[in-house]
Amino acid sequence: MAIGALATIASLQAHESLGRDFPVLLDMADRFATPQIRNVATVGGNLCHAVPSADCAPPLMALGAEVTILSTGGARTLPLESFFEGPKKTALRDGELLTEVRIPHPFARSVCTFERMARSYVDIALASAACRLSIDEGNSISEARIVLGAVAPVPLRVTEAEELLVGVPVATVTDDLLDEVAARAAADARPISDVRTSAAYRKHVSAVLVKRSAAEAVRRLGE
Numbered sequence: 001m002a003i004g005a006l007a008t009i010a011s012l013q014a015h016e017s018l019g020r021d022f023p024v025l026l027d028m029a030d031r032f033a034t035p036q037i038r039n040v041a042t043v044g045g046n047l048c049h050a051v052p053s054a055d056c057a058p059p060l061m062a063l064g065a066e067v068t069i070l071s072t073g074g075a076r077t078l079p080l081e082s083f084f085e086g087p088k089k090t091a092l093r094d095g096e097l098l099t100e101v102r103i104p105h106p107f108a109r110s111v112c113t114f115e116r117m118a119r120s121y122v123d124i125a126l127a128s129a130a131c132r133l134s135i136d137e138g139n140s141i142s143e144a145r146i147v148l149g150a151v152a153p154v155p156l157r158v159t160e161a162e163e164l165l166v167g168v169p170v171a172t173v174t175d176d177l178l179d180e181v182a183a184r185a186a187a188d189a190r191p192i193s194d195v196r197t198s199a200a201y202r203k204h205v206s207a208v209l210v211k212r213s214a215a216e217a218v219r220r221l222g223e
């Protein structure tokens with residue numbers, strides 16, 4: 001599936017099959033600011049603006065998205081997780097435009113979830129988390145991708161937390177394991193304190209959101 005850079009957040013909500021194939025993107029779009037903002041904000045703009053709280057980034061990174069970058073010199077692709085270089089800094093060089101985001105076709109046995117917390121529904125996230133889990137034929141977790149938003153200079157994959165889940169039969173995932181995953185993920189967070197909240201609260205909320213998103217992915221995979 002390819003999403004053009006100029007697709008608005010509202011157009012994701014209106015798309016015929018996006019919600020069926022990638023329900024996490026619909027979930028993200030439904031929680032993105034207000035209808036007025038969603039009508040003008042584009043997926044490309046949200047990614048290229050590269051603020052750590054950008055809501056498109058965690059679910060797209062968890063889904064393994066790639067971006068296509070075009071200039072007069074030709075096109076190149078990059079994994080989205082290599083696109084962000086710092087707050088408001090991306091891998092785009094002079095003369096380059098992001099033209100589309102490509103998402104691998106969803107595995108049948110894969111679920112991706114997204115959680116965010118903000119001071120109010122209209123405010124940007126003070127922390128967010130996306131979690132994609134895939135299971136193999138034996139119903140063990142074969143792949144985990146967990147991405148934190150708003151708690152580091154860039155959207156952050158927390159690979160040590162992911163590794164705690166890989167190989168675990170989905171039916172045996174316990175609350176204690178999810179607590180461990182959440183604590184490991186939050187340990188990697190490097191949040192700042194600002195007008196919205198403190199760094200310590202962002203870290204705490206990160207753990208809560210990772211646990212919620214992973215628990216929901218496990219629940220859906222168990223159905």
Ligand SMILES: Cc1cc2nc3c(=O)[nH]c(=O)nc-3n(C[C@H](O)[C@H](O)[C@H](O)COP(=O)(O)OP(=O)(O)OC[C@H]3O[C@@H](n4cnc5c(N)ncnc54)[C@H](O)[C@@H]3O)c2cc1C
Pocket residue numbers: 005006031032033034037040041042043044045046048049053054055056092096097098099122123124125
């Ligand atoms: C009241 C309010 C609430 C908001 N709430 C949220 C929220 O809940 N979640 C959230 O994630 N964000 C939120 N935002 C931020 C806002 O939605 C983003 O800034 C918006 O998504 C940017 O998209 P845009 O299309 O307007 O990009 P623009 O503002 O037009 O562009 C942003 C930057 O990226 C560059 N750019 C844009 N497209 C490309 C491209 N294709 N290739 C190369 N460079 C490009 C532009 O030159 C510019 O530097 C909120 C903003 C406001 C004002």
